[in-house]
Amino acid sequence: MTEAQAPESRPVSPTARSMWRGSRLFVLLGLLMVALATAVVLLGPEDGNERYLDPADTSLQGSKALAELLRARGVQVDRVDSVEAARALGGDRLLFVTDTVYVDEHELAELPGDRLLVDRWSLSELAPQVREVPEPVRERSRAPECSLPAATAAGSAYIGGVAFRIPPGGSGCYPSRLGWALVSYPHGTGTTTVVGSATFMTNMRLPEDGNAALAINLLDTGKPVTWLVRPENPPPGDLAGSGGRSFYDLLPPNIGWSLVMACVAVALVAFWRGRRLGPVVVERLPVVVRAAETVEGRGRLYRARKARARSADALRAGAIDRLTPRLGLGPGAHGQEVVAAIAARTGEDPQRVGAALYGPPPEDDEGMVALAGYVDQIERKVSEL
Known part of the structure; x- marks a missing residue:
């Protein structure tokens, strides 16, 4: 009589191949995040010697071309890097704020005159009536679609980045799905204008579309321009300067929803790619069956x-x-x-x-x-x- 052949046992401990299959998606996502972070650090607007929106910088991210165009039109442009220097200029001027990381926003808000803001972190003090839309806007060429003279005379411009809701008594230009990339409204001592992105003012984008016309129209108001930039040698200590902004103040307003969506996405991926039960494991029988x-x-x-x-x-x-x-x-x-x-x-x-x-x-x-x-x-x- 023949005897039934006993089935072979199979190992159930994880192998290198099975571990790679189960974790490769998370490894790829981690590598992608590292690559994006590296790209932001290496290709950021303030990398190396480039000084973003600095009227003395000739790099692609600088704004010396715009400053020279304004001076050629007879506009006085004064570059400052502190509230004390801006206050010392005195008089009825246009305050162009490009960076407020190392300045006291409370003291800056006390300066009289018109304001042009491209630093979204300064809205709470310098433009408290402007509310940011919690959805980023892609930068591209946009038509003004408004009655603001500075925008209608310039036409389309490369703008976007952040969108805002129109404050009471104000006007908006360059609309997106939920807001406007440029808003302007009157305040106690002048007019405040907020721009979602100032890329159109850089040396790289200034010759395109109506970028130069829009930048000149916003800055050439018949008043001297106080151009506030980040100091070349920032003081040590808190990045927020004497303003006392915390890390959470520097985060975008929609960061909470982004974290929730990221957690949901990770949970779905884990459920989708999680380890399933393998085949049934058979063991060698202890007896011989005829x-x-x-x-x-x-x-x-x-x-x-x-x-x-x-x-x-x-x-x-x-x-x-x-x-x-x-x-x-x-x-x-x-x-x-x-x-x-x-x-x-x-x-x-x-x-x-x-x-x-x-x-x-x-x-x-x-x-x-x-x-x-x-x-x-x-x-x-x-x-x-």
Whole structure:
């Protein structure tokens, strides 16, 4: 008798390949974040010797070209890097604020005159009536679509970045889906204008579209310009200077929703790419099972269900499959050919052979036993000849 072959056991400990499959998405996301952070650091507007919106800087991020155009039109441009220097100039002037990281915004808000703001962090003190839209706006060429003379005379300009809601009594230009990239409104001592992005004022973007016209129109108001920039040698200590801004004050207003969406995205990715249960693990059986036990067990099931027809079909199909190659017949041989070959080989009655292999199923258990014995007899005779 043959013995049933015991199945092989399979290891279930994680391999290097399975660990890579489970964590590759998180590794790729981490590498992407590192690449983006590196790009921001290396390609930021204030990298190296470039000084963003500095009227004395000739780099692509500087604004010396704009300052020279204003001076050619007779506008007095004074570059300052502190509130004290701006206050010392005195008089009715236009305060152009490009950076407030190292200045006291409370003292800066006390200066009289018009204001042009491109530093979104200074809105709470210098433009308290302006509210930022919590959705960033892509910078691109936009039409003014407003009645503000400075914008309508310039036409389309490369602007965007941040959008604002129009304050009471004010006007807005260069609209986006939820707000305006430029808003202007009157305050106690003059007019305050807020721009979502000042890229159009840089040496790189100034020649495009109506950028130069818009920048000149905003700064050439018939008043001297106090151009406030970040100091070249900032004082050590708190970046917010004496204004006392905390780290949370420097974060965008929509950072909370961004973190919530990031957490939801991470949870969905973890649920999607999480480790699933593997295939069923089979173990080596502790005992040897005889192959005949399977046949005996199936026979008992057939007997309990009185499935004589199915038992006879299984018995006949197995015998025909074993007899056909021994008789020199192909697998598709017809029943008459099989019966004739068996009768010629063994000398048995063809009608009895045909009834045993292709006849109706037996009606009782005795007939089933007789059928099994006769089929076994036929197989023995064919094998012995």
